[in-house]
Amino acid sequence: MTDPVSDTVFRSPNDLLGAVPYLLGYHPVTEIVAVYLGADQQILGVAAEPLRTSAETLTEHLAIRAPADGCTEVALIGYGPPPTRSTLAGIARILDLFLPLHAVLLVAGTRCVCLLDGCTCPASRGVDVDPANTRVATQLTVEGMVALPSRHALQTLVAPDLVAQAETEAALAVLPQDLAVAGLLDDVLAHANQGRRLTTGQLAPLAVALTGRDAQEAAWRAACACMWQRDLWLDVTRRVPHRYITGPATLAAWCAWRRNEHALATVALRHAIRDGPGDKLTRLVTSVVRTRLPAQRLRRPTTH
Structure with a gap:
């Protein structure tokens, strides 16, 4: 890196x-x-x-x-x-x-x-x-x-949790076809802000929602340099099945970069784009991380 x-x-x-x-x-x-x-x-x-x-x-x-x-x-x-x-x-x-x-x-x-x-x-x-x-x-x-203490410790922060992924997969299988995501992000952020880990029941619909541009952009606008947000998106990245990883890994990279954790941002982005260039938000975050500027020197845009 x-x-x-x-x-x-x-x-x-x-x-x-x-x-x-x-x-x-x-x-x-x-x-x-x-x-x-x-x-x-x-x-x-x-x-x-x-x-x-x-x-x-x-x-x-x-x-x-x-x-x-x-x-x-x-x-x-x-x-x-x-x-x-x-x-x-x-x-x-x-x-x-x-x-x-x-x-x-x-x-x-x-x-x-x-x-x-x-x-x-x-x-x-x-x-x-x-x-x-x-x-x-x-x-x-x-x-x-x-x-961090070692390269392994850094990579572990985004390494897949196979047991949790299987649990999320099972929860995804029983989601209703007409899944309602209105208010979901606000509820998730409020839950995480209180220091609580998302349940599998919260994680499954969030994984689906983050495949959509509107939910991704809303989460990106709400992202900050707080440790709880960084930990939230890293946890989601580890627990969602591979096909849902792009959104949360991109958000984890964005939060890490805003905390000046450049190495972690790079590792998270590698997961987000490992099968392709990713979506528009992923490409934007990748470009920002590669500017080689500290987060405090960038005036955050309002839209991607």
């Missing part, structure tokens, strides 16, 4: 390592991370790949994710045990043909070593690091960004 933080600037290895978990949305463990830098060492975006394939394949994936505009350098970080060093060095050699390397860091536990040829920074001799205790980490926390 590639997620931007437009006002973050890399000044030192500690700053860079402090920013990465917030840029990704989780703390990497055994992964290769590329941080794309622009003018004045501004962080334009970040991408990560698990250490499961060859250096050549990893390099290809990271190279194509570089921002098209303004990217002047890339910093590579390998997270993992000492054998990660050879993979990281191989990626660096190839990627350097496409983008100048600003740093090549190997992080094992609390120890960081810079592998960039000719580098004289303190990390070239190895330094102890505490990414959580940095200026950038503090800045991003204050801005409301979240770093």
Whole structure:
């Protein structure tokens, strides 16, 4: 994934390592991370790949994710045990043909070593690091960004709940043909705002309603950056059958983006459009998330 933080600037290895978990949305463990830098060492975006394939394949994936505009350098970080060093060095050699390397860091536990040829920074001799205790980490926390414990924890937020999906499927099978949805969204939002999880009886008609443009747009207009709305639409995304996922996953992405949870928004959108480009609202939310702007800088339109 590639997620931007437009006002973050890399000044030192500690700053860079402090920013990465917030840029990704989780703390990497055994992964290769590329941080794309622009003018004045501004962080334009970040991408990560698990250490499961060859250096050549990893390099290809990271190279194509570089921002098209303004990217002047890339910093590579390998997270993992000492054998990660050879993979990281191989990626660096190839990627350097496409983008100048600003740093090549190997992080094992609390120890960081810079592998960039000719580098004289303190990390070239190895330094102890505490990414959580940095200026950038503090800045991003204050801005409301979240770093979950792992990639798995991030993906779990939108992963299908197979048991709940089966329960919803059973409830859908007994819905009346002339289902009335007037007032349904208001009732659902009021219920969720009180901290209560939707029942299957509420979820089934909501899934049907969200296949329609009017209900989607009404839910989109009512969406905010509140945690309860973010949790509501993530829960609905996990519990509805696959054919109903586009609407709630799009709303979950919109709420996550409005909370500056860019990584979560990207993962939710991936579910919303995994079988196609999605509907008009999904395409709009996708375009907004990809603007690389923080939510507070966008004046929300009144219609899509």
